[in-house]
Amino acid sequence: MNEQSKLYQKLVIASLATSLTLTIASASAYAEVSTGSKSQATAPSVNVLELVPVRTVAEALGAFIEWDEKTGAAKVTKGSTVLILKIGEKNATLNGKTIDVGQIVQIVNGNMYVPLGFINQTFASHIGWNNTQNKMIIAADDYAALASSFLKELNQNNMDDAVTYFGSGLKQKLPPELLKKIWLGPQYFGHLKQQISAQVDRNAVHTNVTLKYATEKVPGPVEIIIRFDKNGLIDDFYIPPILPSVTFNKPSYDNPANYEEKEVVIGDGEFALPGTLTMPIGEGSFPVVVLVQGAGPNDRDATLGAAKPFQDLAVGLANEKIAVLRYEKVTREHNLKVALNPKFTIKNETVDDAIRAVEFLKGVKGINPEKIFVAGHSQGGYTIPMIINEDKNHDIAGTIILAGPSEKFSDAIVNQSEELLKRLKSLGKPTDAAEQSMVMWSSIAKYVNDSEYSIYNLPKEFPIPQQAYWFFEQRNYTPAEVAKKQKGSMLILQGENDWQVPMAQFENWKKSLQNRQDVTYKTYPKVTHLLTEYDGVSTGADYYQPSNVPLVIINDIANWIKNVRK
Known part of the structure; x- marks a missing residue:
């Protein structure tokens, strides 16, 4: 033997x-x-x-x-x-x-x-x-086996058996017949074949199982995240986009001796969010920044490609004795449940959780409740005027807009498409995909700006039907126009190499807020939409090269915060 x-x-x-x-x-x-x-x-x-x-x-x-x-x-x-x-x-x-x-x-x-x-x-x-x-x-407690067994039922179209893994809330929202309609695995990547890996991790809200599979139609592995509640039942699941595998490099200024990180929960109930509070080492009453993500199901680090700008900001500001709170976005942590809400709004997506984060910080030992700041990136910056309006108790000491659009959302995405197309042409790069995207976003803008339609009369031909309500609900919101009537310290930062939120959006902020004396503006020649530097012309392909938020941005934010008087 x-x-x-x-x-x-x-x-x-x-x-x-x-x-x-x-x-x-x-x-x-x-x-x-x-x-x-x-x-x-x-x-x-x-x-x-x-x-x-x-x-x-x-x-x-x-x-x-x-x-x-x-x-x-x-x-x-x-x-x-x-x-x-x-x-x-x-x-x-x-x-x-x-x-x-x-x-x-x-x-x-x-x-x-x-x-x-x-x-x-x-x-x-x-x-x-x-x-x-x-x-x-x-x-x-064998979450990997439970998740694998659940996906086997999905893969074999056994929806009656699949829903037996759900918690009561999800089971009520997603009966077998609806699960069959929304499970688009066979359409997008074919049947699941062999499982490549299974990884279990826990945050403050869920036990998460990340499974990778070889599939029929996709050459690389497909990743599926199954989220379990405290009772060991499935509360949500999420299929991240299939993107190139890249490595993140920590910035040179990341000094773990200067900070400690705590897992926290923002909000409660069905849509509670796990987050990370980065606290400077030492005794004190520290100022704190709440980081609010851009569009899409972003994680707490705002990971895209080889960049993690929110993680960089957290460790960089800790060196300056400034705490940072970042959290998983609701569209990532509760992706499926959000998708099942036909009247989901940008307020639900971004604003509500930012206000909950501010409220949470008021009771945290070591945080100065008079020095709570909110920084929004991209769509998060776009919603800063909304967040200010929702701050009924005036708890926010100041706000920061990081590459945030200043115009209506439907107009801003057309501006984005035009800028990308212009850059690709100047570089002699293929433009087919960008042109198709331009057609779609222009069509969306045309529908949204058409007074014939509203949240009560959504167009049946809308290019992204499941998001029609989201677009129409906010169509009368123009960030810069709302901010005109507000007051309070504000810092607006913009990269000049940003195609997603081009410089025209920044110039519109300056023009619209020219009569306000409490707004500070800064731009950075090489900085892209990810708040990182790139020597060439940014078109998105550069996002997959390791990069970090430059110290100049971190120092500018820190110095501004230290000079704000509420």
């Missing part, structure tokens, strides 16, 4: 001994997953010597199975693990090496069976099996 077989035998014996001590109470720590005919529930079995159907169990764990009729062999692949099983043999091949299965591989009613303990050892899982009910049992 080889060393691996001896180890396997020891694991089986140890696991069997443990299984004999299980009580009915401990069985409640497992979730039963239907994988066959249903019968009356009994105490679940976790006998590692139990023979279990390979396809049923392996697919639920995210493995991909290929059957060779000629040789009677099954190839089971999950990530870097490749297992080959043959009918009638007691040995198998695992990653090119021969191992002992423990029992002869059997075929029963057309299904291949092997011992449960062998499956658990091979795939590092912790599942059990209820032989009476023909059900797989997954430990309540």
